[in-house]
Amino acid sequence: MDLAVYAVQEATAKGRVYPEAESSSGRTPWQRDRDRVIHSTGFRVLQYKTQVFVNHEGDFFRTRLTHSLEVAQIARSVARSLQLNEDLTECLALAHDVGHPPFGHAGEHALQEGMKGYNGFSHNDQSLRQVTRLEQRYVDFDGLNLTWESLEGLAKHNGPVLDPDPYLKAYNQFYPLELTSYASAEAQIASISDDIAYHSHDLDDGLRAGLLQFDDLKDLPIVGQALYEAKQVIQESPATEHQHKRLRHEMIRRVINILVSDLKKQTSLNIRELCPKNPDDIRYAKIGVVQFSPKIGHSNQEIRQFLYKNLYYHWRVKRMSRKGQLLIKELFEILSTNMDLLPTEWHSRLENALKTKQQSGAFRVVADYIAGMTDRYAMEEYQRLTDLAVLA
Structure with missing residues (x-):
């Protein structure tokens, strides 16, 4: 399909943070971005993260993963009808929640409280952090090395960002994303398709x-x-x-x-x-x-x-949300005051954070660890850390 002149396309693309040869098999840069998102850890664990109803309440309720798939289906349909870049639109729809913590917004509120005074927490900021730093799948760089257009869409899909969260602000200094303007039409479609999907499926x-x-x-x-x-x-x-x-x-x-x-x-x-x-x-x-x-x-x-x-x-819903919020709050308190309890694979990140002598860096490692959990893993980890019965 021919793209409209106002669609994001390869002729006007701004490349990647770390230069790479583009695909020789005919895939567009945004098909590659989409595939990288789909194969990422952050996307895969959405299968067991709460949308509204906690996963163990029933197998037929939406999860963050099924929600993201529904957003992508709607977004791609709209993009096609307007002759926009379907691949970029789909990538952004699939990636928009990869930083969401367990237990939905209840889990987010708990991490916001825990990170108060340590540069805060937001799932939008965490999604960008997930695809630019936390994914470790390549030899040459951390993150997924997505295109500028995909990163811009993640950062600005809700509109211009006049007061960026700390990580977005720092990342924008490293790799400018023109935060004060709107994002592409493709990113705007992904954002409003999110509303359509969650209103209807909720x-x-x-x-x-x-x-x-x-x-x-x-x-x-x-x-x-x-x-x-x-x-x-x-x-x-x-x-x-x-x-x-x-x-x-x-x-x-x-x-x-x-x-x-x-x-x-x-x-x-x-x-x-x-x-x-x-x-x-x-x-x-x-x-x-x-x-x-x-x-x-x-x-x-x-x-x-x-x-x-x-x-x-x-x-x-409030009762279950309250339980999830309390669990994440206590999990954060336990791990942030006993950081040696973090799994071995997180110790190098903690050591690097402590080298900066900024306490917020160490707390951020704890927040990253918890944000990447599924609902089920968070419950199991909480039990392992608090329930003496597991020693029996």
Whole structure:
């Protein structure tokens, strides 16, 4: 497929931190980036990291991995319709959560508290750290040596960064990512596709778990319309088993379609009005070009508010989140005050950090170790460090 003039493409690419010969087999630089992300440790462990429901609560709830795959599917569809770089878009969609700690935002809040005074913690900063430093798969460099465009997209997918986190600020001094401008259209698509994916699949998981009921959704913008249409289809079809499941899937499919269709239409209008001649025209625009229409954008915010009130703050979810937060908090306290308990393979990183004589560096090693855990490994590690019964 021919790319639009405003798409990221090889002719205008800015290369990699560490120069490499590009593929001789016809793969684009961003296909290579995507493949490096998929084969990375950070991506692989997303399989057992919480989205909303902790992994052991059921095999059918989303995890960070299945969420990332759903984001990539939506993002690639949007990028294709706008003649943008699908490979870069997919790479960013798959990589956006590789720095997320166990137990979702509860785990992140615990690490933020533990790292207060030591340059803090954020999963966005950690994702960049994961792909630029923590992955150790190559002889010549740490990290995955992704292209400038992929790193820019990870750093700025939520918009210009005027107050960067410490690691991003330091990395930007080493390898400038033009933080005060917007990212590429491809990165903007990956970001808004994240919203579409988690709004729709969190509704699905909430219904599956019994924390939400269809009656709760009938007056919710977009969702209520999708539910009404799905009911009409169900009523007109022959009676079958598992009607609740079918109704749920019919509704969610329509929610995604409404959001994606509007996003494509409004973004096309925005691009037509801007009339960009190259990717930088997108980057230096006054506002992001990838957007919903005002009406759908407002409705999307209402869905977000509904989910916070009725799902994320549901007592059952809060109870599990609280347990996860306490576990990560205690794990951080134990390891940060007894750093010799870190596994052997982490000792060299700790020694290097201590050579700088900056206490924050040693604490960062502990945060890196915990952030890379799965939910299950965090629980097992906590038990190993606290439960004398394991000695029996």
